[in-house]
Amino acid sequence: MSTYITKRILYMIVILFAASFLIFCLYALTPGDFITGNIKLTPERKAELREIYGLNKPVIERYAIWMKNAFHGDFGYSLSQQKPVLSLFNQYIWNSFLLAVVSTFLTWLIAVVVGVVAAYKQYSWFDTIVMVALFAAMSIPSFFIGLFLIKMLAVDWKWLPPGGMLTTGSNSTGLAYVREVIHHMMLPVMVMTLLGVGSLTRYFRSNMIDVIKQDYIRTARAKGLKERKVLFTHALRNALLPAITLVGFELPALFGGSLIIEKIFNWPGIGQLYMQSFSLRDYPLLMGFTLFIAILTVIGTLVSDILYHVADPRVRL
Amino acid sequence: MNMDNVLDIEHLSTHFKTEDGIVRAVDDVSLQVRQGEIVCIVGESGSGKSITAMSVMGLIEAPAGQVVGGSIGFQGEDLLQLSRNELRTIRGNEIAMIFQEPMTSLNPVLRIGEQLMEPLMEHLKMSKKAARKRAIELIGEVGISRAEQIADSYPHELSGGMLQRIMIAIAISCGPKLLIADEPTTALDVTIQAQILDMLRRFKEESGMSILLITHDLGVVAEMADYVVVMYAGKVVEEGEVVALFENPQHPYTQGLLRSKPIxxxxxxxxxxxxxxxxxxxxxxxxxxxxxxxxxxxxICRTTEPALKETGSQQKVACWLYEEAIAHV
Structure with missing residues (x-):
């Protein structure tokens, strides 16, 4: 087990090196940079700025500098915001995380419960209605359902605020602040859950249907166990096992932000910052963020492998 | 209903709905198992022998499969009339079952001990501690050493023969009146087969339970059975006391089965x-x-179904060859 983890961590380092090189090349070799786009600058001033930011050095040297700084915990300096990339992450990422963690929790909860019940009552009216509803939820584009819900719940019925994280001009603190944030996050969480729940429910439903057909479920029934026990002790554990792979992928998703949802609901998250940096060609920020997601992805897969070992006695590491 | 009979199946029919039509997997089958007796159901794959057993257990998968008629008498009660919950309290308790594939019949993520403790806690209302103690005893009783260690292992760590012993331990844990064994040795090595069969016979003699043994192996039948029921395409074609049936098989199908057994x-x-x-x-x-x-x-064989008729003292056959009126034509 511990040799396995050591080996995996060594692999992770190699993979991250390769990833960082690719990420760097992608941005460094794209024609133009933050300075090119600014038409107000004279050619002399541009050359001067390139000198200051070290953009006139050879690509390999720039990569070496970037990596050296990254090792020291310095992911670069955002050119457009004039702040260190990490402090910007810290400022925006938790807003995205808040939305993601709540909607992911709701998505998994609904998917497991509905998936299990639908599988148990396969082809019943409940199953049919659920399947139709899920397909509908999966097929509607996020920008449409987002705007539609804003129109209905925020504009027409005025139940929920249409966007933002706080009411404009609000300076509430303490419990009032928490309540205000919760009120504001309801719509985006609703939309994110709606969009994510479809595929996951179908996934759990089909896992569960496979498991219910297994011989050991027949044995459990033959032992005269209560149906609840058969389902939740014997079937569900086996049906949840393959989902551990997904848990690994949820880790980067929790911190990655959501470009479209944050834009629609004007949520001050990392997704919005990312979009904005794209149009300004703020490459240090983009590179730093992409590398951050790469690190989380690699850690996520390691975590899911270890979880597999914990949950499934047949898996040896 | 004869009170001597532990199990009394009368005119049982179990049908499956498929896309192409209705399959009469079990078609008007009657059979009896007396106390302390081993009854073997013999037949090819698809003859309905397993479905008969599953019908007794109430484990036919609805809505595709359904018991459509007949009665299953067990200790004076018709199992088909019981509610799901009443049937559940009999299942695993008074009627237990073991299956063909021991490798897939136990839950891969639960420890052997836990799986053995479940029926004890469910039916005998044992505490967790008492159940564990009894589970370890049971593992010893089915001839596995290091019982404590085995109780803490997972199914994939044991061999097929050991798993089938565990299945037997689970089945006998609550002292059943009737044990249904659905091809219990088919997936095992020949040497292990003999051990498993010996063990079943030993438990039968010790506890006085009855066994309904489903098999296609005539060697197993000769070894184990008191009474034999031959099934073909969902019907009983011949039945009889084992010696009589082996000495004087009457149905051409039974004769064929006996001839196809290598000697x-x-x-x-x-x-x-x-x-x-x-x-x-x-x-x-x-x-x-x-x-x-x-x-x-x-x-007449092409147009009319023969009825099961008594031909000897201990034998019944469903064949037109033995109908007096026809035989003389």
Whole structure:
């Protein structure tokens, strides 16, 4: 087990090196940079700025500098915001995380419960209605359902605020602040859950249907166990096992932000910052963020492998 | 209903709905198991022998499969009339079952001990501690050493033979009146087979339970059975006391089965096999279902179904050859 983890961590380092090189090349070799786009600058001033930011050095040297700084915990300096990339992450990422963690929790909860019940009552009216509803939820584009819900719940019925994280001009603190944030996050969480729940429910439903057909479920029934026990002790554990792979992928998703949802609901998250940096060609920020997601992805897969070992006695590491 | 009978199946019919039509997997089957007796159901794959057992257990998968008629008497009660919950309290308690594939019959993510403790806690209302103690005893009783260690291991760490012993331990844990064994040795090595069968017989003698043994292996039948029921295409074609049936098989199908059994020390050029195949269950019309494979097929066999008639003191057969009126034509 511990040799396995050591080996995996060594692999992770190699993979991250390769990833960082690719990420760097992608941005460094794209024609133009933050300075090119600014038409107000004279050619002399541009050359001067390139000198200051070290953009006139050879690509390999720039990569070496970037990596050296990254090792020291310095992911670069955002050119457009004039702040260190990490402090910007810290400022925006938790807003995205808040939305993601709540909607992911709701998505998994609904998917497991509905998936299990639908599988148990396969082809019943409940199953049919659920399947139709899920397909509908999966097929509607996020920008449409987002705007539609804003129109209905925020504009027409005025139940929920249409966007933002706080009411404009609000300076509430303490419990009032928490309540205000919760009120504001309801719509985006609703939309994110709606969009994510479809595929996951179908996934759990089909896992569960496979498991219910297994011989050991027949044995459990033959032992005269209560149906609840058969389902939740014997079937569900086996049906949840393959989902551990997904848990690994949820880790980067929790911190990655959501470009479209944050834009629609004007949520001050990392997704919005990312979009904005794209149009300004703020490459240090983009590179730093992409590398951050790469690190989380690699850690996520390691975590899911270890979880597999914990949950499934047949898996040896 | 004879009180001597632990199990009394009368005119049981179990049908499956498929896209192409209704399959009569079990068609008007009657059989009895007396106390302390081993009854074997013999037949090819698809003859309905497993479905008969599953019907007794109430484990037919609805809505596709359904018991459509008959009665299953067990200790004076008709199992088919019981509620799901009442049936559940009998299942695993008074009627237990072991299956063909021990490797897949236990839950891969639960420890052996936990799986053994479940029926004890469910039916005998044992505490967790008492159940664990009893589970370890049971593992010892089915001839596995290091019982404590085995209780804490997972199914994938044991061999097929050991797993089948565990299945037997689970089955006998609550002291059942009837044990249904659905091809319990088919997936095992020959040497292990004999051990498993010996063990079943030993438990039967110790506890006085009855066994309904489903098999296609006539060697197992000869070894174990008191009474034999031969099934073909969902019907009982012949039944009888084991010695009588082996000495004087009457139905051409039973005769064929006995002929196709290889005999040790008698090397034949070619093993005998019954010509033809099991009929498609969707295309059955009133007839003897064996008629197109039968060497003695007569006109009546193609159009009318023979009834199960007593022919000897201990034997019944469903074949037109033994109907007096027809035989003399």
């Amino acid at each position: 040790i020390n008698q090397r034949q050029e070619e093993l005998y096999s019954i010509p033809g195949q099991v009929p498609n269950p969707l295309e059955l019309v009133p007839s003897c279902y064996f008629h197109d494979r039968c060497a003695h097929c007569m006109d």
